[in-house]
Amino acid sequence: AIWMTQSPSLLSASTGDRVTISCRMSQGISSYLAWYQQKPGKAPELLIYAASTLQSGVPSRFSGSGSGTDFTLTISCLQSEDFATYYCQQYYSFPPNFGGGTKVEIK
Amino acid sequence: EVQLVQSGAEVKKPGESLKISCKGSGYSFTSYWIGWVRQMPGKGLEWMGIIYPGDSDTRYSPSFQGQVTISADKSISTAYLQWSSLKASDTAMYYCARERGGGYDYLDYWGQGTLVTVSS
Numbered sequence: 001a002i003w004m005t006q007s008p009s010l011l012s013a014s015t016g017d018r019v020t021i022s023c024r025m026s027q028g029i030s031s032y033l034a035w036y037q038q039k040p041g042k043a044p045e046l047l048i049y050a051a052s053t054l055q056s057g058v059p060s061r062f063s064g065s066g067s068g069t070d071f072t073l074t075i076s077c078l079q080s081e082d083f084a085t086y087y088c089q090q091y092y093s094f095p096p097n098f099g100g101g102t103k104v105e106i107k
Numbered sequence: 108e109v110q111l112v113q114s115g116a117e118v119k120k121p122g123e124s125l126k127i128s129c130k131g132s133g134y135s136f137t138s139y140w141i142g143w144v145r146q147m148p149g150k151g152l153e154w155m156g157i158i159y160p161g162d163s164d165t166r167y168s169p170s171f172q173g174q175v176t177i178s179a180d181k182s183i184s185t186a187y188l189q190w191s192s193l194k195a196s197d198t199a200m201y202y203c204a205r206e207r208g209g210g211y212d213y214l215d216y217w218g219q220g221t222l223v224t225v226s227s
């Protein structure tokens with residue numbers, strides 16, 4: 001199995017900030033990485049797949065980068081609706097497990 | 108519009124059996140894998156397993172193999188997750204989600220979740 005390290009686990013930020021979340025793999029996964037957003041009491045939603053491809057309908061302030069073992073989710077200008085928990089998921093190998101999550105909270 | 112609608116919350120006792128459902132609509136149900144994801148209270152997402160309703164090919168994460176059974180009835184576009192003997196540690200929110208590719212891929216549409224509470 002591939003081990004995933006997502007950091008930070010908690011991020012305090014203000015509206016308008018640029019934030020970055022990291023996801024590091026124990027081995028290379030090419031670009032087989034997705035990012036999800038989960039708001040309290042709601043199901044996760046797909047933001048990005050193939051490391052950098054924005055899912056339809058997702059605002060352009062979200063972007064993803066990286067390949068191999070190191071990946072980043074960036075929110076360029078944090079909005080109030082972006083305070084949520086974010087998860088990465090690798091789908092290079094079975095099982096396609098998730099990172100531990102990053103909660104983005106209001107500073 | 109792609110939709111996955113899950114069955115309602117359940118409260119069960121340890122040792123009881125349970126089957127929860129996930130009904131797909133707005134797309135060809137037999138052409139996409141459906142996966143199940145567990146989220147224990149206050150915790151992260153755990154990938155459990157997946158089924159291809161077209162031929163019922165099923166794959167389980169090693170962590171969940173033997174603990175649950177995933178099935179589907181393509182005639183009614185519904186996937187299922189079942190337990191034969193629940194434990195308190197099965198208390199969690201369970202999500203179904205449509206998988207985009209071929210058996211382990213990203214999940215593009217999610218159900219609303221089914222909360223399972225197991226308590227004596």
